[in-house]
Amino acid sequence: MAPTIRIGIAGYGNLGRGVESALTQNPDMALVGVYTRRAPEDVRTLDPRTPVFAYDDLESGAAEVDVLILCGGSRTDLPVQSPQLAARFNIVDSFDTHARIPEHFAAVDAPARAAGTTALISAGWDPGMYSINRVMGEALLPEGDTYTFWGRGLSQGHSDAVRRVPGVAGAVQYTVPSETAIAAVRAGGRPALTTREKHVRECFVVLEEGADPDTVREAIVTMPDYFADYDTSVTFITAEELARDHRAMPHGGFVIRSGVSGEGNTQGIEYRLTLGSNPEFTAGVLVAYARAVYRLHAAGQVGAHTVFDVAPGLLSPKTPEQLRAGYL
Amino acid sequence: MAPTIRIGIAGYGNLGRGVESALTQNPDMALVGVYTRRAPEDVRTLDPRTPVFAYDDLESGAAEVDVLILCGGSRTDLPVQSPQLAARFNIVDSFDTHARIPEHFAAVDAPARAAGTTALISAGWDPGMYSINRVMGEALLPEGDTYTFWGRGLSQGHSDAVRRVPGVAGAVQYTVPSETAIAAVRAGGRPALTTREKHVRECFVVLEEGADPDTVREAIVTMPDYFADYDTSVTFITAEELARDHRAMPHGGFVIRSGVSGEGNTQGIEYRLTLGSNPEFTAGVLVAYARAVYRLHAAGQVGAHTVFDVAPGLLSPKTPEQLRAGYL
Numbered sequence: 001m002a003p004t005i006r007i008g009i010a011g012y013g014n015l016g017r018g019v020e021s022a023l024t025q026n027p028d029m030a031l032v033g034v035y036t037r038r039a040p041e042d043v044r045t046l047d048p049r050t051p052v053f054a055y056d057d058l059e060s061g062a063a064e065v066d067v068l069i070l071c072g073g074s075r076t077d078l079p080v081q082s083p084q085l086a087a088r089f090n091i092v093d094s095f096d097t098h099a100r101i102p103e104h105f106a107a108v109d110a111p112a113r114a115a116g117t118t119a120l121i122s123a124g125w126d127p128g129m130y131s132i133n134r135v136m137g138e139a140l141l142p143e144g145d146t147y148t149f150w151g152r153g154l155s156q157g158h159s160d161a162v163r164r165v166p167g168v169a170g171a172v173q174y175t176v177p178s179e180t181a182i183a184a185v186r187a188g189g190r191p192a193l194t195t196r197e198k199h200v201r202e203c204f205v206v207l208e209e210g211a212d213p214d215t216v217r218e219a220i221v222t223m224p225d226y227f228a229d230y231d232t233s234v235t236f237i238t239a240e241e242l243a244r245d246h247r248a249m250p251h252g253g254f255v256i257r258s259g260v261s262g263e264g265n266t267q268g269i270e271y272r273l274t275l276g277s278n279p280e281f282t283a284g285v286l287v288a289y290a291r292a293v294y295r296l297h298a299a300g301q302v303g304a305h306t307v308f309d310v311a312p313g314l315l316s317p318k319t320p321e322q323l324r325a326g327y328l
Numbered sequence: 329m330a331p332t333i334r335i336g337i338a339g340y341g342n343l344g345r346g347v348e349s350a351l352t353q354n355p356d357m358a359l360v361g362v363y364t365r366r367a368p369e370d371v372r373t374l375d376p377r378t379p380v381f382a383y384d385d386l387e388s389g390a391a392e393v394d395v396l397i398l399c400g401g402s403r404t405d406l407p408v409q410s411p412q413l414a415a416r417f418n419i420v421d422s423f424d425t426h427a428r429i430p431e432h433f434a435a436v437d438a439p440a441r442a443a444g445t446t447a448l449i450s451a452g453w454d455p456g457m458y459s460i461n462r463v464m465g466e467a468l469l470p471e472g473d474t475y476t477f478w479g480r481g482l483s484q485g486h487s488d489a490v491r492r493v494p495g496v497a498g499a500v501q502y503t504v505p506s507e508t509a510i511a512a513v514r515a516g517g518r519p520a521l522t523t524r525e526k527h528v529r530e531c532f533v534v535l536e537e538g539a540d541p542d543t544v545r546e547a548i549v550t551m552p553d554y555f556a557d558y559d560t561s562v563t564f565i566t567a568e569e570l571a572r573d574h575r576a577m578p579h580g581g582f583v584i585r586s587g588v589s590g591e592g593n594t595q596g597i598e599y600r601l602t603l604g605s606n607p608e609f610t611a612g613v614l615v616a617y618a619r620a621v622y623r624l625h626a627a628g629q630v631g632a633h634t635v636f637d638v639a640p641g642l643l644s645p646k647t648p649e650q651l652r653a654g655y656l
Contacts, residue, residue: 018589018590021590025470025589026470101656102649102652105652127656129464129468129597131655131656132640134655135640135641135644135646135651135655136616136640136643138644138655139640139643139645140457140609140612140616141609141612261346261349261350261608261611262349262605265603265608266602266604267603267604267605267608267612268600268602268603269457269599269600270599270600270601270602271597271599271600272596272597272598272599273595273597273598274594274596276589276593277589277590277595280589280593281468281595283589284468284589284595288464288467288468291467306641306651306656307640307656308640308644308648308651308652308655309641309648310639311637312464312467312636312638313463313636313637315463315464315468316463317467318463320634320636321430324433324634325430327459327462327636328429328450328455328459328634328635328636
C-alpha cells in the first residue's frame with residue numbers, strides 16, 4: 001500500500017472547494033487543510049471537519065503537506081504565490097493566462113530548483129488537457145490543422161478578470177463557439193480562422209452603485225489577453241438576475257486535429273469535454289497532477305514542469321503493472 | 329538543430345508502408361531502409377529510392393539505425409521479433425493482443441535491460457491513444473465509467489488473424505459498434521455493458537479452393553482473444569468482391585468517460601478518431617513514439633515502456649520552450 005499523499009489547499013474559492021470535493025474521490029490522498037488569507041473562522045468548508053489555517057502558516061513552515069494545490073486567480077494571486085510557495089513546497093497551480101506562461105514557468109522554476117521542490121504549473125483543461133491534445137494531435141498528424149473551441153460555458157478566469165474591473169459588483173462571462181466556424185472545420189476543409197472568428201465572449205455584469213456603465217464596458221472590452229482580441233458583449237443585469245440565472249458553471253468544447261496521411265487520406269482526432277461544473281473538473285485535474293508531482297518529487301525531478309512533461313501513468317493511483325494489465 | 333533520427337522499418341506490409349509514408353512528414357527523421365524476410369528485390373517500396381535490406385542484416389548488426397519500428401503482426405511475428413530485436417536495437421512495436429501485453433512486456437523488458445536498449449511496446453491507437461484516454465479519464469473523474477467503442481472499421485489485427493486460419497485465401501474483418509449501446513452511454517446513465525453487447529464483428533472471407541466453409545467458420549468464431557467473446561458473422565465472398573468492395577481501410581470510434589463530481593454534477597470526456605486509413609494513422613503513432621524512444625534512450629531510460637510511461641512533450645519535434653510558448 002502506497003503512503004497517503006498529504007495535500008494542502010491554498011485559497012478557498014470555487015476551485016478550492018472543488019479540490020476539497022475531488023479529494024474525497026481519491027483515497028490515496030488526505031487533505032491536511034485549507035490555507036486562507038481570510039480569517040480562518042470566516043471560511044465555511046464543504047466538510048465542516050476540514051481544518052482551516054491562516055495563510056501565514058504556509059510561510060512559517062508549519063504546514064506538513066506533500067503537495068500544495070494553489071487555488072488562487074491567475075491575474076494577481078498566482079504570479080506572486082506560485083514562486084513564493086514553490087520555494088517551500090511541491091506545488092500545482094492552474095495559471096491560465098496563456099500569453100504569460102513562459103514567464104510564469106521561469107518565475108516558478110528558479111525558486112523550485114533552488115529549494116529542490118517540484119512544481120507543476122498551468123494544470124486544468126485549457127491550459128491542460130486541451131494543450132496535451134494540441135501537442136499530440138500535431139505529433140501524430142504533422143500535416144494538418146488544430147482547432148480549439150470553447151463553450152458554451154462560463155469561464156472562471158475571465159469572470160474573475162471582469163470582477164476586478166473598478167465599478168463591477170458581480171459578473172459572469174460566457175465563451176461561445178461560433179456555429180459557422182465549427183461547421184467549416186467539421187467539413188474537413190481546414191479553414192484558416194482567427195480567434196475572433198471562432199468565439200464570442202458574453203459578459204453579464206452587475207454595477208456597483210454609482211459606477212459608470214460606459215467606463216466599465218470600455219475597461220472590459222479593451223482588457224489585454226482576456227478580451228481585447230475578441231468580439232465581446234457586455235450586458236448589465238441586476239444582482240437578483242445574476243443570482244437567479246447564472247449560478248451553474250458549465251463549460252466544455254473541443255480540440256480537433258484535422259490532418260491528412262499518405263496519398264490524401266483524411267484523419268481526424270477530436271477531444272471533447274462536456275462539463276457540468278468547470279471548477280470541479282479543473283479541481284479533478286489539479287488533484288491528479290498533485291499525485292504526479294508527488295511521484296516526480298520522489299524520483300528527484302525538481303523544478304517547474306507542465307502537463308507536457310508528465311507521463312499519463314503518473315496521474316493514476318494504479319501501479320504500472322495494473323495499468324498494463326487492465327487499461328492498455 | 330537536433331540530430332536526425334535514423335529509423336529502420338522491420339517488416340513491410342500495410343503498416344510498414346504507412347511508416348515509410350509518415351516519415352516523409354517528419355523532417356527530423358530519416359529512413360535508413362526497410363528490412364524484410366522476403367527477397368529484397370521482390371519488395372516494392374512507396375518511394376523507389378528507399379533501400380531494402382535482408383532481415384538478416386538486423387541480426388548481423390550491420391544496420392545503423394537509432395530506432396527500429398517493427399511492423400509485423402501480433403499473432404506470430406512480434407512475440408518472437410520484439411524480444412530478439414530489443415537485444416540489439418531501440419524498438420517500437422504495435423503489439424495489440426490486449427490480453428497478452430503483460431507477458432509481451434516482460435519478454436521485451438529483460439533483453440532490453442540486459443542490452444541497455446529502450447523499447448516501447450503496444451503503440452498505436454488501441455492499444456495506444458485509447459489506452460491513454462482510458463487511464464486519464466479515470467484519473468480525472470475517479471467516480472465514473474469508461475466505454476470504448478470501435479468502428480465501424482476494418483481491423484488489421486483481426487483481419488490478419490482470420491487470414492491465418494487454414495483454408496482462408498483472403499479476408500477482412502469489420503468491427504461495428506452497437507447503436508443501442510452508444511445511445512445508452514450518451515444518455516449518461518452509465519449502463520453496464522459487456523464487450524459482446526457493445527460490438528459486432530463482421531468477417532468477409534475468400535476460401536481457398538477445396539476448403540470447407542463450416543470448418544473455417546468454426547475456426548474463426550471460436551478463436552480466443554480475437555473472436556470467441558463476440559457475436560461474429562462470417563460471410564464468404566469471391567476474390568473479385570474482396571478486391572472491389574473492401575480495399576479502403578477506414579476505422580475509428582471513441583473512448584467515453586462518463587463521471588460525476590461534487591454534488592452530482594455530470595462530467596463527460598470523449599476522445600474520438602475518424603480515420604480514413606487505419607494503418608497510416610497507426611504508423612503516425614509509431615513514428616511519434618520512435619521520437620520519444622530516441623529521447624528516452626538518450627536520457628538513459630532503458631528497458632520496456634508503454635504509452636503510459638511517455639510524457640506528451642516527448643512525442644513532438646518541438647522543444648519544451650516552443651511547446652510552452654505555443655501550445656499550452
